[in-house]
Amino acid sequence: MSLKLYFDLMSQPARAIYIFLTKTNIKFEPKRVDLKMGEHLTDEYKEKVNPFGLVPVIDDNGFKLTESVAILRYLSREKGVADHWYPKDSHLQARVDEYLEWQHLNTRANCAMYFRTKFLHPMMTGKPASEKDVNRWLRSMNETLDKIENVWLKDTPFLNGNQISIADILGACEIEQPRMAGFDPCANRPVLSAWMDRVKKELNPHYEEAHKVVRLVTKKFNENPGNFTPSKLLGDDDSEKIMALKLYYNLMSQPSRALYIFLKKTNINFEAKNVNLAKGEQHSKEYKTKVNAFGLVPVIDHNGFKLTESIAILRYLCRENDVADHWYPEDRQMQARVDEYLEWQHINTRANCFLYFRAKLLLPILSGRPPNEEMIEKRLKLMNETLDKIENIWLKDRPFLAGDKISIADILGACEVEQPRMVGHDPGANRPKLAAWLGRVRAELNPHYDEAHQIIGTFNRYMFLFDAYCVWLRVKNFFIPRKA
Structure with missing residues (x-):
């Protein structure tokens, strides 16, 4: 994310730029600068951000501007x-x-x-x-x-x-x-x-x-x-209440993308806290102590109230914020229909799409061993069975997973179904209803959907490097077999 905004909403021009950007x-x-605490007057801020010691400031990929007009x-x-x-x-x-x-x-x-x-x-x-x-x-x-x-x-x-x-x-x-x-x-x-x-x-x-x-x-x-x-x-x-909700996330994570998209789409104000999974920040002692003892993303911290499970988070956000009813309906039967998919997906969409992705890409990278083709085929079979059920049962006679309008079930489901694209698998191939549903979800959620899924396209463009890496692993494994 190349554009950074240093701001405090007590500042008039900072509010103007924040409003314009959103x-x-x-x-x-967003880079909040606490004027009340004098953060703008510190040597570090003046040296790295704005020598005048003021807000707002933008940093557009290294190009800084300090005057609001x-x-x-x-x-x-x-x-x-x-x-x-x-x-x-x-x-x-x-x-x-x-x-x-x-x-x-x-x-x-x-x-x-x-x-x-x-x-x-x-x-x-x-x-x-x-x-x-x-x-x-x-x-x-x-x-x-x-x-x-x-x-x-x-x-x-x-x-x-x-x-x-x-x-x-x-x-x-x-x-x-x-x-x-x-x-x-x-x-x-x-x-x-x-x-x-x-x-x-x-x-x-x-x-x-x-x-x-x-x-x-x-x-x-x-x-x-x-x-x-x-x-x-x-x-x-009161300062906390102004931007009380923090989201700890990484867009490599399917449920992180779902929460990020939902917050953006529903205009819920939040402070984004990106957790670098590649560097293992989620496993650090500080993260496990202060954020999530399980060492995972996403997490929300709502003025000290923390939640670590994405579905619980989505339900909570729907209850606590003034969002449209269709996301998680108050009607008991309609809500139960959304819940029906949310509970089903744990060991179906969530498990099978992720485990295929894990077998195909993550395990070779993390273990340094060639892909296990037998395991990949097994995971592919289970994932295809899940996707077929979405095609033929969940989307049999309705445009969205739980009815005629988009809900949190669709955001979560679509983000899970997108994950296999990173390893070259098209979940919509030969599944016209699923493909059309993904198109509808994307249309409802853009531009936030595409923003959150940019990482998918990046992975696709560089899959040839991973394929070359796998060839090298096979050659290495053939000539230098790993000790038992």
Whole structure:
């Protein structure tokens, strides 16, 4: 994953870039920088990430950018997003640039300085805010907001025209900031208020996801505006709640892919923790002590509550998050039908697809011995029997494994069925229903399905190297037989 975003959602421009990346489905690795703990001020951060000691920062395969407007322009040019975000038409692009340059000393400066004077400085120092300074920045901020109301939005639904652009994302995130100091930027500004609603509608669920910290702090501030400290207003527990769910995973793992896809598809906010299986990180003492005593992936850690079994995790996520009912229906009979496949698959799809993959590829690599053809044939036979049952029984008269709509059973099943492709076996060959089902699942889950399964294509492209390795193992085994 070449693109990294260093961010903290307390930062307005960091929220803007986070929203843009998630809205446009640009693949990135989130790198949370805890501003409250001063991580951005450490020597390591300044040396390796940003010498200015600020967020956000992107690192695109070694190319770093530290200014949010430059980042948004760069991403719009480089990542194949819709034209309206930063139009190629010279006039339309100039109109977006017009706001982006204006906002530095207006929206950005005045909203941020009011927030800093009224909220941040008192919170960090324990000293009361200077009323004179607060009123000075309040006047400047109100003048700026009135200009947005009466000039920028005078006759267009968005800041620069009829469609949303990067200017709107950046502008809205800046205007949200004073809410944390008890100020409503939309009060008595109907045009600005309607614009904010349009921006939210265009960007949700990502907009509200990124603004959880704003909503949380606003609520606490309004409950007790005269008595706030860092610990009272945004404690460690609250920081965890903003991105409370961690996923320990590796996309070589079938159930890891299933969970990764489900979280992405349902827009559940999570912190990705990649576990390097090739280096054996899952077997380390630290991992077994702190994450999973069984030494496996995937694992979720939901604010200290850990789960290590993928099906239990999927059921839990469906119950605890506001996801569509079809994933794991509340209706007892429909839920039981999903459960029926989930229990069946353990010693069928899961066991037989994986054991074929293990015999064909993993065992020769791990043992240094040639593939056991007899074992491979046995595993192939069992896997084909399983795939035939999916073709002729599970998909006999329905488009998905448990009914007319996709469910967690389909995500898990498809990820298991995909695994043999790594060793050159096409599970859909001569199975038209299974092939069509895989196509439907992929269509429902893309772009996340293809993102998670990129590793399958990589393995396929390099299978010739594995074949050559197996030939070498056979020759080696013939001339230098292994001692009993």
